[in-house]
Amino acid sequence: MHASLSLRRRLAVGLGATAALTLGLTACTSNEEPPATTAPAASAPAPAAGGNDEPGDKIVIGFSGPAADHGWLGAINKAAIAEAEKYSDVELKVSEGTNDANLQISHVETFINDKVDAIVLLPTDGAALTDVAIKAMEAGIPVVNVDREFSSTFAARVTVLGDNYGMGVSAGTYICERLGGQSDAVVAEIAGIDSLPLTQDRSRGFEDALKGCGLSVSNRVAADFTIQGGESATAQLLSAAPKIDAIWNHDDDQGVGVLAAIETAGRDEFFMVGGAGSKNVMDLIKSGDSVVEATVIYPSTQAADGIKLARLVAQGRSMGDLVETSVPRKIQLYAPVVTKDNVDEFIGSAFES
Structure with a gap:
């Protein structure tokens, strides 16, 4: 047999806590304006005008990842670039993918010297890239750490992980x-x-x-x-x-x-x-x-999620589906099982090996 209702329940209970947030990054529907015939209360906050996908201040995001010598890594890079292209207020600077930690450090230093507004970094080696990430943070540039964690919490404003x-x-x-x-x-x-x-x-x-x-x-x-x-x-x-x-x-x-x-x-x-x-x-x-x-x-959307989160942080926005006014420090994505029963839900975003 394939995945049953029992399996789905067990996965939901077993992984719900570690999966963290699979929330959308746009404003929720409860923020829609009331009908014209209903006057809003004087003390009510103004509704979100179109949500987080509405253009904001123009920002520059630097993106650095490893060499795309693996189907999953190639998908990571493509998805990040495609996500940035959705926003007229984002300019994405992409460094050449590398598996050389020293070369990737120099790429991040270039982003710092260029005074980009945020950096999305999938490090070749989390420990090796920690110091330069801290340097960026100390320069006032928020860093979004993707997939491979740094060895210090001071190295990133947001960390996006698979599970x-x-x-x-x-x-x-x-x-x-x-x-x-x-x-x-x-x-x-x-x-x-x-x-x-x-x-x-x-x-x-x-x-x-x-x-x-x-x-x-x-x-x-x-x-x-x-x-x-x-x-x-x-x-x-x-x-x-x-x-x-x-x-x-x-x-x-x-x-x-x-x-x-x-x-x-x-x-x-x-x-x-x-x-x-x-x-x-x-x-x-x-x-x-x-x-x-x-x-x-194991989601290949992690860097794309990183781009979206970097934009929110750099523009001072929050995640629309949260009450919290700041973007969370760590987001861990879910690890669902794909079977013949649900494959059509996932195949459209799958990567090529």
């Missing part, structure tokens, strides 16, 4: 739902780069969710978020495990190699859950002609 732990919880909950009651089920895991905190968080969430239904990871390998790494790690896994009931692969980009290894081995006795939410995986889910049955979203 790595929540991804693991979502994947484990789905597998528990599918294998219900099979205490002897063999569950395998194909992780990303084990030294990264994000991989560790995903694995921890997965393990915690499986414990809830009496399952555990029987076989585990780590790849490197590349197609080649996914293929070699999966070949190793399949060789070591003659029987598997379910696999969670952390990353849909490396999943291209994972699926190649599965095809080469001629194995199809299991179902697989992906991670991140690529279009090619969603196409397979929709077709039903694959071992891939679901994937867990």
